[in-house]
Amino acid sequence: MKTDATRTLLVTQADLRSIVEAVGLDALMDQLIHALSDALRGFDGSVTEVRKREGFMLDHPRQPGVLEWMPVMHRGHTVTVKMVGYSPLNPQEHTLPTIIATNSLYDVRTGHLLAIMDGVFATALRTGAASAVATRCLAAPGSTVLGLVGTGAQAVTQLHAISRLFPLKQVLAYDTHPEALQSFAGRVGFLGLDVRPVSLAQLEAQSDIICTATSVAVGAGPVISGHELKPHVHINAVGSDLPGKTELPRAFLERSLVVPDYLEQARVEGECQQLSPNKIGPDLVTLMKNPERYEAWRQRSTVFDSTGYALEDQVVTELLLEHAEQLGLGTPVALETIGGDALDPYSLLRGPTSSPAQAQPLELRRAARA
Amino acid sequence: MKTDATRTLLVTQADLRSIVEAVGLDALMDQLIHALSDALRGFDGSVTEVRKREGFMLDHPRQPGVLEWMPVMHRGHTVTVKMVGYSPLNPQEHTLPTIIATNSLYDVRTGHLLAIMDGVFATALRTGAASAVATRCLAAPGSTVLGLVGTGAQAVTQLHAISRLFPLKQVLAYDTHPEALQSFAGRVGFLGLDVRPVSLAQLEAQSDIICTATSVAVGAGPVISGHELKPHVHINAVGSDLPGKTELPRAFLERSLVVPDYLEQARVEGECQQLSPNKIGPDLVTLMKNPERYEAWRQRSTVFDSTGYALEDQVVTELLLEHAEQLGLGTPVALETIGGDALDPYSLLRGPTSSPAQAQPLELRRAARA
Numbered sequence: 069m070k071t072d073a074t075r076t077l078l079v080t081q082a083d084l085r086s087i088v089e090a091v092g093l094d095a096l097m098d099q100l101i102h103a104l105s106d107a108l109r110g111f112d113g114s115v116t117e118v119r120k121r122e123g124f125m126l127d128h129p130r131q132p133g134v135l136e137w138m139p140v141m142h143r144g145h146t147v148t149v150k151m152v153g154y155s156p157l158n159p160q161e162h163t164l165p166t167i168i169a170t171n172s173l174y175d176v177r178t179g180h181l182l183a184i185m186d187g188v189f190a191t192a193l194r195t196g197a198a199s200a201v202a203t204r205c206l207a208a209p210g211s212t213v214l215g216l217v218g219t220g221a222q223a224v225t226q227l228h229a230i231s232r233l234f235p236l237k238q239v240l241a242y243d244t245h246p247e248a249l250q251s252f253a254g255r256v257g258f259l260g261l262d263v264r265p266v267s268l269a270q271l272e273a274q275s276d277i278i279c280t281a282t283s284v285a286v287g288a289g290p291v292i293s294g295h296e297l298k299p300h301v302h303i304n305a306v307g308s309d310l311p312g313k314t315e316l317p318r319a320f321l322e323r324s325l326v327v328p329d330y331l332e333q334a335r336v337e338g339e340c341q342q343l344s345p346n347k348i349g350p351d352l353v354t355l356m357k358n359p360e361r362y363e364a365w366r367q368r369s370t371v372f373d374s375t376g377y378a379l380e381d382q383v384v385t386e387l388l389l390e391h392a393e394q395l396g397l398g399t400p401v402a403l404e405t406i407g408g409d410a411l412d413p414y415s416l417l418r419g420p421t422s423s424p425a426q427a428q429p430l431e432l433r434r435a436a437r438a
Numbered sequence: 439m440k441t442d443a444t445r446t447l448l449v450t451q452a453d454l455r456s457i458v459e460a461v462g463l464d465a466l467m468d469q470l471i472h473a474l475s476d477a478l479r480g481f482d483g484s485v486t487e488v489r490k491r492e493g494f495m496l497d498h499p500r501q502p503g504v505l506e507w508m509p510v511m512h513r514g515h516t517v518t519v520k521m522v523g524y525s526p527l528n529p530q531e532h533t534l535p536t537i538i539a540t541n542s543l544y545d546v547r548t549g550h551l552l553a554i555m556d557g558v559f560a561t562a563l564r565t566g567a568a569s570a571v572a573t574r575c576l577a578a579p580g581s582t583v584l585g586l587v588g589t590g591a592q593a594v595t596q597l598h599a600i601s602r603l604f605p606l607k608q609v610l611a612y613d614t615h616p617e618a619l620q621s622f623a624g625r626v627g628f629l630g631l632d633v634r635p636v637s638l639a640q641l642e643a644q645s646d647i648i649c650t651a652t653s654v655a656v657g658a659g660p661v662i663s664g665h666e667l668k669p670h671v672h673i674n675a676v677g678s679d680l681p682g683k684t685e686l687p688r689a690f691l692e693r694s695l696v697v698p699d700y701l702e703q704a705r706v707e708g709e710c711q712q713l714s715p716n717k718i719g720p721d722l723v724t725l726m727k728n729p730e731r732y733e734a735w736r737q738r739s740t741v742f743d744s745t746g747y748a749l750e751d752q753v754v755t756e757l758l759l760e761h762a763e764q765l766g767l768g769t770p771v772a773l774e775t776i777g778g779d780a781l782d783p784y785s786l787l788r789g790p791t792s793s794p795a796q797a798q799p800l801e802l803r804r805a806a807r808a
Contacts, residue, residue, distance in 0.1 A: 073532060076540075078448075081772045081786055088787040117494060124487060124511045126546045135517050135549055137507055141494045147505050151519065151542065153549015159780040162443060168549040168774055170446075172521065172540075176496045179505055179523015179538040184554070188775040192783035221783050248781055255782045402451045404538055405558040410529040411618055412625045413562035413591050416451055417458040 073178065074407035075400035079185035079388065083397040087388060090395055093258075097225075097232055100197040100387055107383045108201065108356040117141040118378045120333045121152075131156045131285050134310060140378035147174040150187050150381040154309055156283035159248075165221050166283055167191055171385045181404060183389055187381070194384040195374065196225030199279060199304035200233050202327060202352060202372035205359050207277050207302035209366065212237040215275030217268070217291050217315075218282035219243040219252035222306055226279040227256050239263040240271045243282075272296050279304045286312035294320035297369065304372045308338040316371065318342045324369040325349040325362065329377040338375040352377070443548065444777035445770035449555035449758065453767040457758060460765055463628075467595075467602055470567040470757055477753045478571065478726040487511040488748045490703045491522075501526045501655050504680060510748035517544040520557050520751040524679055526653035529618075535591050536653055537561055541755045551774060553759055557751070564754040565744065566595030569649060569674035570603050572697060572722060572742035575729050577647050577672035579736065582607040585645030587638070587661050587685075588652035589613040589622035592676055596649040597626050609633040610641045613652075642666050649674040656682035664690035667739065674742045678708040686741065688712045694739040695719040695732065699747040708745040722747070 088096065123136030133155040141147045152169035159166060169187025174180065203211075211234050216223045219241050227239060239261050243249040253263040271278070273296040282291050284307060291307070294317040303324075307315045316339050326343060328334030329352045335341060340348050349355075352372070355362055392398040408415035458466065493506025503525040511517045522539035529536060539557025544550065573581075581604055586593045589611050597609060609631050613619040623633040641648070643666040652661050654677060661677070664687040673694075677685045686709050696713060698704030699722045705711060710718050719725075722742070725732055762768040778785035 073534060078771065078773065081775045081777075084775060085787045088784075093784065093788060119492075119494075122489075122492070124489075124509065124517055124546070126549075127514065128547070133549065135511075135544055135546065137509065137519065139494065139507065141505075144497060147494055149507065149521065151544070151551070153544065155547070155549045158548055162548050163780050164443060164548050164550065164776050165780050165783070168551075168776060170542075170551050170774060174505055174521070174523065176494070176505065177498070177525070178528055178532050178534050179496075179503065179525045180534065181521070181538075181540050184773070186773055186775045189783050189787060220781050224782055224784060251779075251781060255779070255785075258784075258788065401448065403448065403554070403556055404540060405451045405454060405556045406534050406538060407451075409621075409625070410533050410535050411590050411621060412594055413535065413559050414458075414463065414594060414628075415625075417455045417559060418463060418628065 072400055073180060074402060076181045076403040077183040077398040077400050079183060079392050079398045081186055083392055084186055084189050084388070086395060086397050087391045091391060094232065097193065097197065097229055100193055100384055101200050101229065101232060103387055104194065104197050104380060104383050105201050105356065107379060108353050111353045111379065115143055116379065117143065118330065121378065126155065128155060128157055138376070138378040138381055140382045141176065142382065145176060146182065147176055148382040148385050150378065152187060152191065159220065167221065171381055173385060173389065183398070185385065185388060190381070190384045190388060192221055192225040194380040195222055195306060195376065196229030198329060198374055198377065198380050199226050199306065199372060200229035201356070203230055203277055203302055203304060204233050205355055205362065206327065206365060206370040206372065208300035211276035213240065213274055213276045215240040215271040215278040217242050217271065217278060217280045218307065219248045220281065220283070222281035223252065223279065224255055226281055226304065226306065228259060230277060231259055231261065234277070236261055240266045240275055242266060242268050242271045268292065269296065275301060277302050279306055280315040281306040282315060283307065284313065284315060286310055289314045290317040291315045293317065299369065300367050302370045304374055305339045306374045308373065308375055310337055311341070314339050314342055320369065321371060322347055324371050325365045326371045326373055327352055327355050328373040329375055333375050334373045339371060339373040442770055443550060444772060446551045446773045447553040447768040447770050449553060449762050449768045451556055453762055454556055454559050454758070456765060456767050457761045461761060464602065467563065467567065467599055470563055470754055471570050471599065471602060473757055474564065474567050474750060474753050475571050475726065477749060478723050481723045481749065485513055486749065487513065488700065491748065496525065498525060498527055508746070508748040508751055510752045511546065512752065515546060516552065517546055518752040518755050520748065522557060522561060529590065537591065541751055543755060543759065553768070555755065555758060560751065560754045560758060562591055562595040564750040565592055565676060565746065566599030568699060568744055568747065568750050569596050569676065569742060570599035573600055573647055573672055573674060574603050575725055575732065576697065576735060576740040576742065577604070578670035581646030583610065583644055583646045585610040585641040585648040587612050587641065587648060587650045588677065589618050590651065590653070592651035593622065593649065594625055596651055596674065596676065598629060600647060601629055601631065604647070606631055610636045610645055612636060612638050612641045638662065639666065645671060647672050649676055650685040651676040652685060653677065654683065654685060656680055659684045660687040661685045663687070669739065670737050672740045674744055675709050676744045678743065678745055680707055681711070684709050684712055690739065691741060692717055694741050695735045696741045696743055697722055697725050698743040699745055703745050704743045709741060709743040
């Protein structure tokens with residue numbers, strides 16, 4: 069992106085809407101799947117430093133949440149930090165998404181905040197793309213039936229992303245919240261797929277691919293029984309994001325190839341919590357670098373343990389910023405007090421307006437950059 | 439602060455300028471010193487959870503830097519996260535401050551980003567206030583001569599803050615960068631004090647209080663000799679912020695009462711790196727809760743090991759936001775994609791503008807809130 073050493077580019081809801089209008093949701097998802105595949109295949113730990121996310125446990129009244137930071141550095145270039153909140157009661161109690169996030173991009177040469185953008189959309193998009201990428205490597209060829217356990221916000225992009233890579237004939241939906249289940253077909257109507265609410269038993273028995281994306285409480289899992297699954301089923305377990313929160317039965321995990329997105333994190337927060345280290349399969353990068361090594365597993369049961377990987381946030385942030393840049397979107401804001409005397413923290417704030425930097429209109433305004 | 443569940447309040451350089459105009463720099467510093475003293479005295483670890491800062495080392499060409507996150511939670515209320523970059527070559531190479539930061543405030547009930555504000559000014563302000571608070575407890579009564587080793591951006595607020603609590607008669611300044619030294623008297627001219635560039639030996643021999651706020655390279659310290667110091671000298675060592683970066687001679691530290699702002703962090707990044715645990719004094723909270731216990735040290739040498747404490751960022755962020763709120767400043771922005779269907783990450787971005795949330799003008803604009 070073009071950078072301004074003293075301004076921060078805000079990419080807001082309105083800008084994302086313009087990007088979606090210009091690019092199209094399908095094209096955007098395709099581009100993200102492509103970019104993420106490239107980033108995983110080409111991952112080099114000496115170039116990209118990914119940190120395990122850390123955060124605060126939030127004492128919500130009935131079900132705990134978290135507020136976490138997910139930092140990743142592209143050495144010599146940028147640091148991307150997603151701040152992400154997981155608040156399972158948000159939809160019912162605050163009419164807000166369970167997952168709220170913002171993604172920030174910093175210039176490593178100076179520490180300057182280059183851009184800040186919404187991460188709600190970006191997170192849903194990249195979580196879907198990550199499942200699609202894993203599913204392409206691990207699901208049985210000819211998979212046409214997708215089951216969704218949990219039909220909230222993340223299910224929308226799980227379905228969207230996987231539908232871009234598999235010719236889905238049927239989508240089976242299950243949720244313990246009747247409202248979420250009822251509204252799901254409408255929310256994914258834009259895909260023109262056959263979406264049916266079914267019992268959990270039916271979903272397990274008939275799905276080639278399953279995505280679990282639930283807000284199951286800590287200790288209350290698993291969310292599927294694992295009894296009647298197809299032998300070749302591939303499951304994207306998306307919900308795990310807290311110590312103690314898991315969605316899949318341990319016995320099923322133990323007989324399956326379990327691919328964590330980021331091992332160190334999945335052992336703490338993912339399905340991998342349930343497994344001894346020798347039962348855990350390759351991580352997503354290893355899988356993507358050597359897909360042929362794991363091809364036989366397409367006929368057997370496999371799991372993508374998706375806890376959320378900061379590399380995915382880096383890729384989606386860069387993609388959306390590139391579009392914003394190309395379309396002349398985003399608002400440059402003089403957020404940080406920089407641009408005056410570098411040795412004087414008061415220089416821009418004190419005394420009469422006289423220096424050129426101070427004489428500029430400092431009100432927020434949309435830049436005319438077309 | 440008044441909160442909007444779907445907007446984020448931006449507090450920019452321009453807003454801070456308006457706050458400074460309305461409140462005055464002296465009053466702002468006095469308020470901060472007062473609020474910080476209260477927060478330290480009243481600190482309760484079961485209410486406030488402070489995290490040690492973590493970050494990335496930045497491979498700058500000749501001198502490493504860091505980009506770090508400093509999170510603190512006021513349980514049940516808010517999380518404050520400062521993202522802060524330390525880039526020692528910024529002033530010379532990019533005409534940017536060494537320390538660049540933004541402070542963000544999150545609602546722990548929902549994970550929503552309530553506000554984001556400049557942290558360059560806030561950091562300088564709170565680092566000055568922290569030194570003032572420590573100096574009030576540890577310096578000899580009647581201290582009138584302040585020595586500044588390192589006359590960059592942080593020296594401005596060190597001097598400003600301490601001048602609010604001590605009737606300074608003379609300010610002695612020393613810097614290895616001639617330009618920084620030359621411009622210093624001008625930058626602090628608003629204080630009306632007698633500021634003199636002196637040799638390091640002179641500064642050490644004559645100062646009652648010293649602040650070291652340098653960008654000395656890792657392993658290149660100490661920045662003072664420690665030979666001819668006054669027996670009652672109090673030193674605020676502000677520059678330590680990296681493993682291996684220290685400013686004071688070990689022998690001096692060993693004979694002085696060393697008060698770290700945050701022990702766990704100071705052991706890794708502060709002067710306390712040089713000390714065995716039994717040589718480290720009380721932390722700033724302990725000192726502030728029991729000042730009488732350490733009163734005898736006013737006649738002996740003392741050190742405030744200031745690595746930067748997330749609690750200070752919480753206090754300054756809250757103070758500045760309170761002023762922004764009272765003055766009707768700041769710009770509410772629809773940054774996060776929230777406010778539509780909580781279960782649909784695409785709801786605000788796809789299809790024709792029809793819902794009330796979408797019908798709102800989403801362009802950034804200054805809110806008329808007076």
